[in-house]
Amino acid sequence: MSHPVSPLAPPRQPDLPPVPGVRLATAQAGIRYRDRTDVLFVLLDPGTRAAGVFTRSKCPSAAVDWCREALGAGEAEARALVVNSGNANAFTGLRGREAVRLTAGIAGQAAACAPGQVFIASTGVIGEPLDATKFEGVLADCAGRADPGAAGWAQAARAIMTTDTFPKLATRRVRLGDAEVTLNGIAKGAGMIAPDMATMLSFVFTDAALPAPLLQALLARGAQTSFNCVTVDGDTSTSDTLMLFATGRAGNAAIASLDDPRLAAFAAALDDLLVELAQLVARDGEGARKLVTVAVTGASDDRAAHRIAMSIANSPLVKTAVAGEDANWGRVVMAVGKAGEPADRDRLAIWFGDVRVAAEGARDPAYDEAAASAVMREPEITIRVDLGLGGGAARVWTCDLTKAYVEINGDYRS
Amino acid sequence: MSHPVSPLAPPRQPDLPPVPGVRLATAQAGIRYRDRTDVLFVLLDPGTRAAGVFTRSKCPSAAVDWCREALGAGEAEARALVVNSGNANAFTGLRGREAVRLTAGIAGQAAACAPGQVFIASTGVIGEPLDATKFEGVLADCAGRADPGAAGWAQAARAIMTTDTFPKLATRRVRLGDAEVTLNGIAKGAGMIAPDMATMLSFVFTDAALPAPLLQALLARGAQTSFNCVTVDGDTSTSDTLMLFATGRAGNAAIASLDDPRLAAFAAALDDLLVELAQLVARDGEGARKLVTVAVTGASDDRAAHRIAMSIANSPLVKTAVAGEDANWGRVVMAVGKAGEPADRDRLAIWFGDVRVAAEGARDPAYDEAAASAVMREPEITIRVDLGLGGGAARVWTCDLTKAYVEINGDYRS
Numbered sequence: 143m144s145h146p147v148s149p150l151a152p153p154r155q156p157d158l159p160p161v162p163g164v165r166l167a168t169a170q171a172g173i174r175y176r177d178r179t180d181v182l183f184v185l186l187d188p189g190t191r192a193a194g195v196f197t198r199s200k201c202p203s204a205a206v207d208w209c210r211e212a213l214g215a216g217e218a219e220a221r222a223l224v225v226n227s228g229n230a231n232a233f234t235g236l237r238g239r240e241a242v243r244l245t246a247g248i249a250g251q252a253a254a255c256a257p258g259q260v261f262i263a264s265t266g267v268i269g270e271p272l273d274a275t276k277f278e279g280v281l282a283d284c285a286g287r288a289d290p291g292a293a294g295w296a297q298a299a300r301a302i303m304t305t306d307t308f309p310k311l312a313t314r315r316v317r318l319g320d321a322e323v324t325l326n327g328i329a330k331g332a333g334m335i336a337p338d339m340a341t342m343l344s345f346v347f348t349d350a351a352l353p354a355p356l357l358q359a360l361l362a363r364g365a366q367t368s369f370n371c372v373t374v375d376g377d378t379s380t381s382d383t384l385m386l387f388a389t390g391r392a393g394n395a396a397i398a399s400l401d402d403p404r405l406a407a408f409a410a411a412l413d414d415l416l417v418e419l420a421q422l423v424a425r426d427g428e429g430a431r432k433l434v435t436v437a438v439t440g441a442s443d444d445r446a447a448h449r450i451a452m453s454i455a456n457s458p459l460v461k462t463a464v465a466g467e468d469a470n471w472g473r474v475v476m477a478v479g480k481a482g483e484p485a486d487r488d489r490l491a492i493w494f495g496d497v498r499v500a501a502e503g504a505r506d507p508a509y510d511e512a513a514a515s516a517v518m519r520e521p522e523i524t525i526r527v528d529l530g531l532g533g534g535a536a537r538v539w540t541c542d543l544t545k546a547y548v549e550i551n552g553d554y555r556s
Numbered sequence: 557m558s559h560p561v562s563p564l565a566p567p568r569q570p571d572l573p574p575v576p577g578v579r580l581a582t583a584q585a586g587i588r589y590r591d592r593t594d595v596l597f598v599l600l601d602p603g604t605r606a607a608g609v610f611t612r613s614k615c616p617s618a619a620v621d622w623c624r625e626a627l628g629a630g631e632a633e634a635r636a637l638v639v640n641s642g643n644a645n646a647f648t649g650l651r652g653r654e655a656v657r658l659t660a661g662i663a664g665q666a667a668a669c670a671p672g673q674v675f676i677a678s679t680g681v682i683g684e685p686l687d688a689t690k691f692e693g694v695l696a697d698c699a700g701r702a703d704p705g706a707a708g709w710a711q712a713a714r715a716i717m718t719t720d721t722f723p724k725l726a727t728r729r730v731r732l733g734d735a736e737v738t739l740n741g742i743a744k745g746a747g748m749i750a751p752d753m754a755t756m757l758s759f760v761f762t763d764a765a766l767p768a769p770l771l772q773a774l775l776a777r778g779a780q781t782s783f784n785c786v787t788v789d790g791d792t793s794t795s796d797t798l799m800l801f802a803t804g805r806a807g808n809a810a811i812a813s814l815d816d817p818r819l820a821a822f823a824a825a826l827d828d829l830l831v832e833l834a835q836l837v838a839r840d841g842e843g844a845r846k847l848v849t850v851a852v853t854g855a856s857d858d859r860a861a862h863r864i865a866m867s868i869a870n871s872p873l874v875k876t877a878v879a880g881e882d883a884n885w886g887r888v889v890m891a892v893g894k895a896g897e898p899a900d901r902d903r904l905a906i907w908f909g910d911v912r913v914a915a916e917g918a919r920d921p922a923y924d925e926a927a928a929s930a931v932m933r934e935p936e937i938t939i940r941v942d943l944g945l946g947g948g949a950a951r952v953w954t955c956d957l958t959k960a961y962v963e964i965n966g967d968y969r970s
Binding site for chain 1: 612897900914958966
């Protein structure tokens with residue numbers, strides 16, 4: 143189960159400050175792993191509002207169903223978050239739904255709130271029944287120990303890891319109207335990471351005071367250019383959950399509209415933080431040794447650009463070429479061609495890093511194999527494609543496909 | 557470049573009889589490989605009709621463009637076929653189009669026909685200019701040596717291989733009205749094999765006398781349930797070409813309509829031969845050690861069933877689980893969920909071989925891990941999914957994703 147830390151991990155983890163209104167604790171509930179934490183319990187002050195973006199899978203986990211329903215209540219308070227690793231509680235039928243209800247009941251008692259104010263996320267193996275009685279005592283103990291201390295954030299990010307090789311954290315400090323607010327985020331995910339959704343699990347906490355519909359709009363928009371632009375293997379999880387909790391403790395003056403100019407800096411900081419977290423997920427792609435940015439310009443529109451970028455980022459042949467440090471731009475042409483979006487072979491231009499390898503439907507006359515190969519040896523590579531058709535643009539992140547990916551996923555369960 | 561023969565290869569190659577009206581020869585043109593044949597030249601008797609199904613890539617190869625145009629002429633005669641391996645002549649711009657014209661000219665002279673009666677297919681590296689002058693002399697020599705002999709078919713299948721580890725041949729003998737006709741087919745392809753197209757290269761030859769529109773209708777229909785149901789890596793080639801040539805030498809009485817009952821046996825034999833060739837492609841998937849049949853039933857319609865089957869067959873997580881002999885049906889649930897087609901988690905049932913592992917949205921109560929694991933150790937595995945929604949069904953073939961796939965594709969060019 144234990145794999146070496148990704149060579150693409152940041153050299154050091156950021157220190158996250160406390161977020162007023164948020165207290166955290168982690169514990170070993172023995173869900174699946176031994177000798178490591180596998181539960182995160184977050185206590186949220188009264189008045190906390192929540193927003194969420196979830197997997198579009200037709201087979202969502204029981205926890206995703208629960209969160210969707212709890213959020214459906216709109217301005218309902220969010221008072222607690224329980225996250226466990228090791229078991230996704232997905233495709234577990236009636237027992238899965240009962241496990242979620244039991245978890246919410248135990249967490250509600252520990253947090254002194256209603257079960258409907260508890261949010262739940264689970265990650266790990268699909269199809270195994272989750273024994274929620276293991277949370278009994280554990281969550282009450284967590285509630286007693288929970289504190290806003292900075293050390294808690296690193297521990298929180300670690301407790302939700304599965305095949306991740308490093309914890310993923312990011313923070314921003316930004317002005318919101320008349321107050322300074324903090325945004326802290328954590329994420330997990332290394333495989334089963336794919337387009338058109340939030341990634342497996344990511345949670346963002348802020349002390350900003352903002353109504354739930356605004357939080358939801360900001361989060362949905364932010365997910366589009368961050369988590370929805372990351373792919374490791376094109377496989378969409380049953381459990382993908384991205385949530386934003388706002389405690390309101392910063393006490394900023396009320397903001398009611400998405401168009402309020404006082405919101406701009408906060409929205410930009412949120413977007414930026416989500417991109418940082420999403421990139422961390424790509425950096426920890428299972429078996430990854432290269433971080434690949436795919437930038438598409440000149441497409442007929444942004445949607446077409448995104449689909450072409452994802453076709454490149456999900457192509458096993460492109461990803462194995464990157465793993466082999468091979469400037470194989472023919473495979474990029476193939477991936478553009480199969481995307482099904484408007485493309486004119488004879489207008490296509492392709493760059494690896496700053497080296498233009500192809501232009502006007504053929505190899506660039508000035509193409510320098512040595513220069514392109516030098517780009518491929520870097521740990522971070524940008525593949526740029528210009529379609530020459532219109533103004534559509536997109537940028538997505540992925541990693542290479544290595545033998546280690548096959549190894550990790552050939553024996554994950556056993 | 558040389559990889560061990562796939563363990564899924566048939567124990568022996570079939571012997572193909574001559575097809576009246578078809579003569580073959582192979583040669584070493586030195587396109588890219590050393591010490592092996594890399595050109596197939598097929599001479600077709602006057603009166604031969606042709607049909608073709610080609611890649612849906614938006615960046616097709618110059619040869620695909622050429623064949624589409626030549627077929628566009630409808631009842632035009634097909635008199636020769638040139639296939640080279642080692643260079644796909646794709647994304648080669650103006651030079652690529654000139655190379656195709658030059659090839660057709662050289663082949664036309666050798667076969668004593670018009671260049672527009674020559675069909676061309678190229679497979680290999682994308683983006684490298686193809687030096688068609690290498691065909692000069694070679695094709696004229698081939699024309700002198702070409703014969704209908706049975707040995708020629710095995711050599712033909714070998715000359716068009718790239719990363720293939722074994723030649724792919726199939727044959728059928730069937731009644732067509734008042735005559736017995738032969739159907740011979742060859743195929744190549746091991747990577748860049750994906751849904752919604754013909755596979756890389758496959759050619760079928762018959763002595764049946766049938767008009768071109770009928771041949772086209774039969775071929776297009778046959779491709780749907782054969783090559784369009786095979787995926788190795790979800791990557792669609794720029795060069796996919798499936799062609800059917802009918803010399804008419806069997807002299808059967810004229811058949812003008814697709815509904816003519818005399819056509820039924822021929823159509824069934826063609827479909828069957830196409831399925832055999834398509835399965836051979838999956839058996840030679842790059843790095844493959846397992847042949848996987850994915851059968852989906854109970855979907856809302858056939859199209860939905862096909863998309864769900866392809867989502868399972870293309871999932872890197874399902875394919876690595878198969879490589880690891882892990883009965884990880886949770887990943888099958890994931891792949892059903894991400895397909896975007898109607899699915900009801902609580903009606904889903906899943907089998908590995910004859911072992912039902914999941915039913916009604918949860919693990920089968922009678923699930924036997926040992927029995928499922930025994931299925932996974934077999935070289936040929938069927939994954940069956942019933943959606944419980946309607947009458948839609950589909951069946952597709954794929955292979956496992958192994959470290960060898962990464963190895964093969966990490967150093968294909970270098």
